[in-house]
Amino acid sequence: MSTLKGSGPQTFDGPTPDDALHEAAALQGRDTEPRHGKGKAAPMLAADGTPLKKSLRRALRAQKMRALLLIAPLLIFILVAFIAPIVDMLFRSVENEIVADTMPRTVVALRDYDADSGEVPGDAVFEAAYYDVFIAAERKLHTRLGTRLNYEQTGVSSLFRKSGRGLDDIGEVYQDQFKDLDGDWDKARPWAELMGDPEWIADQEAWDKDKDGSMPRFRLAEGISDLLPRTAEHYRIFARFAQVEEGDSPLKEEPWTAVHTALYQDLAEVDVSSYTGPGAERLKAADALVASPGFKTVNFKEAFAEIDRGWTEPAIWQTIRLYSPKYTSGYFLNAVDMEKTVDGIGMRDENERIYGLLFKRTMFMSLVITGSCILLGYPIAYLLSNLPVRTANLLMILVLLPFWTSLLVRTSAWKIMLQQQGVINDTLVWLGLVADDARLVMINNQLGTIIAMTHILLPFMILPMYSVMSTIPPYYVRAAKSLGATNWTTFWRVYFPQSVPGIGAGSILVFILAIGYYITPAIVGGTTGTFISNRIAYHISSSLNWGLAAALGTILLAAVLILYWAYDRIVGIDNVKLGG
Amino acid sequence: MDGQATSDAFVAFERVQKSYDGETLVVKDLNLSMPKGEFLTMLGPSGSGKTTCLMMLAGFETATYGEIKLDGVSINNIPPHKRGIGMVFQNYALFPHMTVAENLSFPLEVRKMGKSDREVKVKRALDMVQMGAFGGRRPSQLSGGQQQRIALARALVFEPELVLMDEPLGALDKQLREHMQFEITNLAHSLGITVVYVTHDQTEALTMSDRVAVFNDGRIQQLDPPDVLYEQPKNSFVAQFIGENNTLEGVITEIRDDACVVRLDDGQEIDAVPINVHKVGERTRVSIRPERVEFNKERLTEGAHTIKAEVLEFIYMGDIFRTRLRVAGNDSFVIKTRNAPDQVRLEPGSQIEIGWHPRDCRALDAD
Numbered sequence: 001m002s003t004l005k006g007s008g009p010q011t012f013d014g015p016t017p018d019d020a021l022h023e024a025a026a027l028q029g030r031d032t033e034p035r036h037g038k039g040k041a042a043p044m045l046a047a048d049g050t051p052l053k054k055s056l057r058r059a060l061r062a063q064k065m066r067a068l069l070l071i072a073p074l075l076i077f078i079l080v081a082f083i084a085p086i087v088d089m090l091f092r093s094v095e096n097e098i099v100a101d102t103m104p105r106t107v108v109a110l111r112d113y114d115a116d117s118g119e120v121p122g123d124a125v126f127e128a129a130y131y132d133v134f135i136a137a138e139r140k141l142h143t144r145l146g147t148r149l150n151y152e153q154t155g156v157s158s159l160f161r162k163s164g165r166g167l168d169d170i171g172e173v174y175q176d177q178f179k180d181l182d183g184d185w186d187k188a189r190p191w192a193e194l195m196g197d198p199e200w201i202a203d204q205e206a207w208d209k210d211k212d213g214s215m216p217r218f219r220l221a222e223g224i225s226d227l228l229p230r231t232a233e234h235y236r237i238f239a240r241f242a243q244v245e246e247g248d249s250p251l252k253e254e255p256w257t258a259v260h261t262a263l264y265q266d267l268a269e270v271d272v273s274s275y276t277g278p279g280a281e282r283l284k285a286a287d288a289l290v291a292s293p294g295f296k297t298v299n300f301k302e303a304f305a306e307i308d309r310g311w312t313e314p315a316i317w318q319t320i321r322l323y324s325p326k327y328t329s330g331y332f333l334n335a336v337d338m339e340k341t342v343d344g345i346g347m348r349d350e351n352e353r354i355y356g357l358l359f360k361r362t363m364f365m366s367l368v369i370t371g372s373c374i375l376l377g378y379p380i381a382y383l384l385s386n387l388p389v390r391t392a393n394l395l396m397i398l399v400l401l402p403f404w405t406s407l408l409v410r411t412s413a414w415k416i417m418l419q420q421q422g423v424i425n426d427t428l429v430w431l432g433l434v435a436d437d438a439r440l441v442m443i444n445n446q447l448g449t450i451i452a453m454t455h456i457l458l459p460f461m462i463l464p465m466y467s468v469m470s471t472i473p474p475y476y477v478r479a480a481k482s483l484g485a486t487n488w489t490t491f492w493r494v495y496f497p498q499s500v501p502g503i504g505a506g507s508i509l510v511f512i513l514a515i516g517y518y519i520t521p522a523i524v525g526g527t528t529g530t531f532i533s534n535r536i537a538y539h540i541s542s543s544l545n546w547g548l549a550a551a552l553g554t555i556l557l558a559a560v561l562i563l564y565w566a567y568d569r570i571v572g573i574d575n576v577k578l579g580g
Numbered sequence: 581m582d583g584q585a586t587s588d589a590f591v592a593f594e595r596v597q598k599s600y601d602g603e604t605l606v607v608k609d610l611n612l613s614m615p616k617g618e619f620l621t622m623l624g625p626s627g628s629g630k631t632t633c634l635m636m637l638a639g640f641e642t643a644t645y646g647e648i649k650l651d652g653v654s655i656n657n658i659p660p661h662k663r664g665i666g667m668v669f670q671n672y673a674l675f676p677h678m679t680v681a682e683n684l685s686f687p688l689e690v691r692k693m694g695k696s697d698r699e700v701k702v703k704r705a706l707d708m709v710q711m712g713a714f715g716g717r718r719p720s721q722l723s724g725g726q727q728q729r730i731a732l733a734r735a736l737v738f739e740p741e742l743v744l745m746d747e748p749l750g751a752l753d754k755q756l757r758e759h760m761q762f763e764i765t766n767l768a769h770s771l772g773i774t775v776v777y778v779t780h781d782q783t784e785a786l787t788m789s790d791r792v793a794v795f796n797d798g799r800i801q802q803l804d805p806p807d808v809l810y811e812q813p814k815n816s817f818v819a820q821f822i823g824e825n826n827t828l829e830g831v832i833t834e835i836r837d838d839a840c841v842v843r844l845d846d847g848q849e850i851d852a853v854p855i856n857v858h859k860v861g862e863r864t865r866v867s868i869r870p871e872r873v874e875f876n877k878e879r880l881t882e883g884a885h886t887i888k889a890e891v892l893e894f895i896y897m898g899d900i901f902r903t904r905l906r907v908a909g910n911d912s913f914v915i916k917t918r919n920a921p922d923q924v925r926l927e928p929g930s931q932i933e934i935g936w937h938p939r940d941c942r943a944l945d946a947d
Binding site for chain 2: 473475476478479480481482483484485486487489490493494497498
């Protein structure tokens with residue numbers, strides 16, 4: 001006789017006296033919980049007069065603190081190693097600060113640019129772009145920006161790489177002319193004296209001598225940024241760059257050519273005759289040179305065109321303008337085979353679509369794998385749960401064996417089994433079931449992925465099924481039979497519905513694992529059997545398009561959560577049991 | 581042993597044996613027959629083989645040897661679902677994923693009964709156990725007693741002629757259990773069904789049954805109506821197992837057909853009825869019910885032996901007084917007296933003389 005206790009409906013312990021049956025029936029099990037402090041008007045008071053709730057809270061606080069302390073290591077670990085990376089990933093999928101950070105002037109200048117006009121923007125934009133790309137090139141950031149924008153428009157990467165080198169030519173034109181006028185224009189010290197604060201120069205000199213402590217922060221001379229705004233700004237950028245990035249003293253480093261360009265631009269506009277500071281004579285001479293008809297100037301737009309014709313096409317400017325905001329939906333659009341153009345958001349060309357297909361394939365194959373796991377796992381779980389415990393434990397080792405073998409080994413084993421010169425094909429040919437020249441293709445395609453992943457994920461299906469089935473008391477089956485049900489009816493009407501929670505738990509587990517699986521499809525999937533996760537891995541480690549990888553990952557996460565929600569609505573998540 | 585298979589037996593066990601491991605027998609040579617409409621209880625300590633017998637009858641266990649017949653037909657090779665026997669399980673075994681009505685409808689569905697017929701029968705069965713309003717509930721929303729009623733209704737809804745009950749009231753509290761005992765017997769008699777009821781609760785067995793089969797060690801020790809079982813136990817085991825019982829050990833000194841004299845271990849002699857003792861000099865265990873012991877000399881039967889006793893303890897139990905005595909070296913000799921106005925309350929420490937009617941004192945086997 002079965003004496004299972006604490007499982008099933010017989011554990012109900014509501015009121016039992018017979019007279020109270022009908023009253024008791026009106027109560028739901030959960031409604032029998034006592035309710036504290038139900039009166040709003042007068043809260044319950046403890047013996048010392050404090051509100052009972054407060055008193056209770058105080059009494060429980062120490063307990064809660066101790067509990068919190070116990071889980072703290074895990075909590076911190078999860079936060080650092082799991083939650084934080086996920087949040088970071090979600091953030092990366094929309095983050096787009098690189099454009100605004102690397103080309104701040106261009107982004108501002110492009111605000112007035114009418115992207116729909118189909119025309120190249122004005123000189124102001126090119127001037128801003130000159131300084132932005134120049135500084136970015138000195139910082140070696142221009143290639144990163146080029147890579148970023150290349151995701152949106154092919155060819156941008158090489159455009160930026162070329163321009164980083166070519167933009168030096170513009171400044172050199174001015175640098176050469178100023179140098180010919182006075183050699184000091186190409187020397188570090190005179191520049192520093194012209195632009196720098198005398199006190200800073202003294203400090204910097206002292207530091208240069210004994211290299212003690214940190215370098216004194218560069219300060220502009222008083223009034224110089226009013227007189228020569230561009231030159232002052234770019235000299236300051238140069239000086240800080242030399243100090244911070246290179247660790248060099250601005251007193252010993254001649255400025256980069258953008259400063260000369262800025263000086264020309266300033267001198268062309270302002271009057272320096274009233275200036276009396278250091279290098280005043282030199283500055284006035286340079287002013288005179290700039291005003292002379294023989295002074296050679298460079299047009300920014302033409303210079304850019306000379307470096308690469310790409311700059312004279314509106315496309316690049318449209319792209320920069322589209323992606324200038326700090327946050328973008330571009331990665332997500334890309335992840336669903338769409339793109340952002342000046343005409344708005346639209347689908348990509350038919351031959352460029354890939355992710356929709358991959359998502360669909362991932363879903364479909366995960367479903368097939370989950371289905372095969374149910375079909376293969378159910379009978380085993382049933383057998384295990386109906387065998388004597390000792391035999392069941394022995395067989396359970398066989399189920400768990402794959403867990404103790406490396407995933408890579410198992411997947412590689414399937415490669416050996418399934419390939420065209422592999423064990424299965426050889427056997428079939430030997431048996432004469434398959435012709436030698438028509439060996440079955442079972443690997444590097446969807447079939448291979450499904451077979452290998454079903455095998456690998458099977459324990460995740462069997463274990464929850466087994467633990468649910470072993471809690472189904474045998475007397476239900478006996479009851480059904482005593483009521484006249486055949487074996488099949490007993491199974492289908494009585495046993496199976498009670499094992500559904502196990503199927504549910506196993507399916508969720510297997511499906512979620514399958515949908516994000518990476519190693520096995522990568523090894524046995526070939527081109528038609530790869531999953532979206534393989535593409536994500538590609539973007540993480542090869543193309544380095546982390547934003548797109550993050551967007552794809554976010555979509556995958558959302559898909560899983562939506563499925564989970566749908567499952568909860570249809571089956572009910574409290575119907576999912578991993579045991580007991 | 582009576583109950584040999586007769587032609588009009590509805591249920592019959594013929595020389596049935598059962599072994600699980602091939603080494604020991606849990607049921608040894610069981611013979612039992614019961615007429616239609618009888619309420620028979622299998623009573624015994626756990627491990628006595630009573631549940632195994634029930635399971636063999638239901639078809640969940642197969643007899644190792646012998647035949648089980650239902651209405652004259654051997655059912656040894658009929659699978660449980662074709663036997664048409666209703667069964668109430670210890671844990672009710674109501675299907676948790678079905679409502680009460682679906683649970684009741686299940687045996688009718690598998691019998692391919694039409695929907696309207698099913699509804700009528702389910703309703704009638706629910707009304708029968710006064711649970712008509714609970715059809716839409718899930719079993720987990722019912723109390724233990726309610727589940728019990730539903731389990732009963734489900735076992736009866738397809739109108740079986742034989743219903744088996746495996747300790748169906750074991751999980752209920754005392755009050756509810758007594759109420760349900762009454763309801764089950766009433767139902768069984770009014771429907772005229774045959775019931776085989778398994779329990780280890782002797783009060784339940786005595787109050788509910790037409791006949792009780794006392795099981796021990798894989799055998800039926802005695803099969804009789806409750807009053808016979810209680811008043812005329814056939815061996816020491818039955819005497820001990822059913823009701824409260826005083827035993828005294830001694831040796832037979834005289835024996836006739838209907839009476840014998842037993843010399844107790846301390847030398848005193850008493851009269852007894854020989855039940856399964858046969859010759860002078862044989863050791864015996866004498867059994868006397870506590871309520872049949874008399875200490876008021878005026879009420880003792882003329883000529884009966886009396887023996888000395890020392891009062892050890894007096895317990896007031898409301899309706900009765902329970903007095904523990906030392907009799908012939910036995911410290912746990914108990915007498916029960918009705919709480920009446922003129923009843924004497926014995927003082928611990930006092931010496932008294934006790935006696936009884938010889939027919940209430942049964943000389944049984946000594947083991």
